[in-house]
Every structure is written in C-alpha cells, then in structure tokens.
Amino acid sequence: MTMKNKVAVITGAGSGIGRSVSFKLAEQGMRVVVVDLDHKRGEETLAFVKEKGGEGIFIKADVSKNGDLEKYVSTVREKYGRIDVFVNNAAILNQPALLADHSEEMFDQIIAVNLKGAFLGLKHVLNVMEKQKSGVIINSASTGGIHSTPYLSVYAAAKHGIVGLTKTSAVEYGPLGIRINAICPGGVITNMTKHLDMSDSEQNGPLGRPANPEEIANVVSFLASDEASYMNGSIVTIDGGLTA
Numbered sequence: 001m002t003m004k005n006k007v008a009v010i011t012g013a014g015s016g017i018g019r020s021v022s023f024k025l026a027e028q029g030m031r032v033v034v035v036d037l038d039h040k041r042g043e044e045t046l047a048f049v050k051e052k053g054g055e056g057i058f059i060k061a062d063v064s065k066n067g068d069l070e071k072y073v074s075t076v077r078e079k080y081g082r083i084d085v086f087v088n089n090a091a092i093l094n095q096p097a098l099l100a101d102h103s104e105e106m107f108d109q110i111i112a113v114n115l116k117g118a119f120l121g122l123k124h125v126l127n128v129m130e131k132q133k134s135g136v137i138i139n140s141a142s143t144g145g146i147h148s149t150p151y152l153s154v155y156a157a158a159k160h161g162i163v164g165l166t167k168t169s170a171v172e173y174g175p176l177g178i179r180i181n182a183i184c185p186g187g188v189i190t191n192m193t194k195h196l197d198m199s200d201s202e203q204n205g206p207l208g209r210p211a212n213p214e215e216i217a218n219v220v221s222f223l224a225s226d227e228a229s230y231m232n233g234s235i236v237t238i239d240g241g242l243t244a
Ligand code: NAD
Pocket: 011, 012, 013, 014, 015, 016, 017, 018, 035, 036, 037, 038, 041, 061, 062, 063, 064, 089, 090, 091, 092, 113, 117, 140, 141, 142, 143, 184, 185, 186, 187, 188, 189, 190, 191, 192, 193
C-alpha cells in the first residue's frame, strides 16, 4: 500500500517537528495540509514542500479555537474530500518555574493550546475519519507525558492528558478502522527549545545528545504508513533511551 496521494493534516507545521513531518510525508507522495498559527512560518513550510516537488496547502488556524478547527477541517474536505493522516502536533512551552510559581493565566494558556487543542483536533478529524472508516492519527505527547518534568508541571500535565486521550480514543475508534498512537520525544532541537540549555548530559540520556526533528519525523512517517498497521494505542518513546 502506498502513501501516494493520501491527505495528511499536520498542525504546528510551521516549525520544528511539524515542519520536518510535512517534508517527510510530502516526500512519500502525500498531499500535506500545513496548519499553523504563524502565517509566515506556515507559508515557508509549504514553499519548501513545493520546492521539493510536493503538493499541499497552508491554512492559518489557532488549534485552541473550536471555530478555527471547524473552518480548517471543512476547507480540507472541500479541497481534498478526505483526511488520511492527522498529526496532532501544535503546542507551546512556558518559561520553566516551580509549580507554585506558575500563574493561573499560564496554566490556562498551556492547557488551552496543548490539551484542549489536541482534543479539538481529535474531535473534528475523527468525525471525518469515522465516515471514511479509515485514518491514522499521531498525537505529539512528550517524555513529559509519561515522566516527571521538573519546572514544567503544567506542560507535563497537558502531555499526560494527551496520553489519556490517545489510549482511550484508540480503544473507541480501533473497531472503526482508525489507528491512534502518540509519540513521546525527549529533547529535540527546535524553536521550542532554543532558549533551553540542551547540553546537560543527564537530560540527554544514553545517546548523549538531543534529537534532530528529522529523527522524530521518521517515526511519525512509519506510524502513518501501513507498515505500522498493527500499532494502535501505543505510546512510542523517541528519546534515545532517556526514560528506559
Ligand atoms: P516548535 O515551537 O518548533 O513548533 C510548534 C509550532 O506550533 C510553531 O510553528 C507554532 O507557531 C505552532 N503553534 C503554537 N501554538 C499554536 C496554536 N495555538 N495553533 C496553531 N499552531 C500553533 O515546537 P516543536 O519542538 O516542533 O514541538 C512540536 C510538538 O512536539 C509539540 O507538541 C511539543 O510539545 C512536542 N515535543 C517537543 C519536544 C522538543 O524538545 N522540541 C520534546 C517533546 C515533545
């Protein structure tokens, strides 16, 4: 089974892991829908996809807003008629702080984008995939979704929430022909982490370095393919052995 001409929607595709995933899936012949809040970065990703001979569209959307989700899913349906792969990836990171130093506003913002955004993505895309009776979803969790993440407690709570959404939805929708898995990267060099010191060997684990976004995209591409046809409800660490 080929991935050629299948339709992939990738949120947070203007940067880092989402951008690399867009390149990788376009390389496999998929039509990619680049979704991001940042217009410039999203258009840039799409331009790179097209430069490499790929096909796709960019849609500006805030994943934490239900109305934006409704609009972009209906735009994709009008343009391509289906969604074969959904990479539920957009998220933000706050300034590290002890739990009691997290403000209520910070809590609300992280939960709105990282957890409610992931929920809304699942909700709207599953409506489409349910009618198709097929589809693959990859949620971006984190080692913070299965492990403590000192100074990022709310981020960790949101990512643990994504693990819960993944496991439960995989059980609910597996019988309908839809596979849902989550990835848990460790440290990855992207715009999200550029302000953090990633040279700390303890945080990097046994391989002694953070990942490049391409190393995460390779796993997402595998999960999206029929090669992973028996993977459902899996929480896949890609952390160089950090949590082993
Ligand atoms: P990044 O900051 O490089 O890219 C995130 C993209 O999401 C940006 O283009 C940003 O504009 C977009 N975005 C932010 N808020 C949005 C919103 N409300 N609506 C739509 N788009 C929005 O981040 P990244 O490192 O590539 O992270 C991608 C995913 O991987 C995230 O879910 C992140 O939590 C997860 N992750 C990252 C790391 C890491 O070390 N970088 C580790 C584990 C998990």
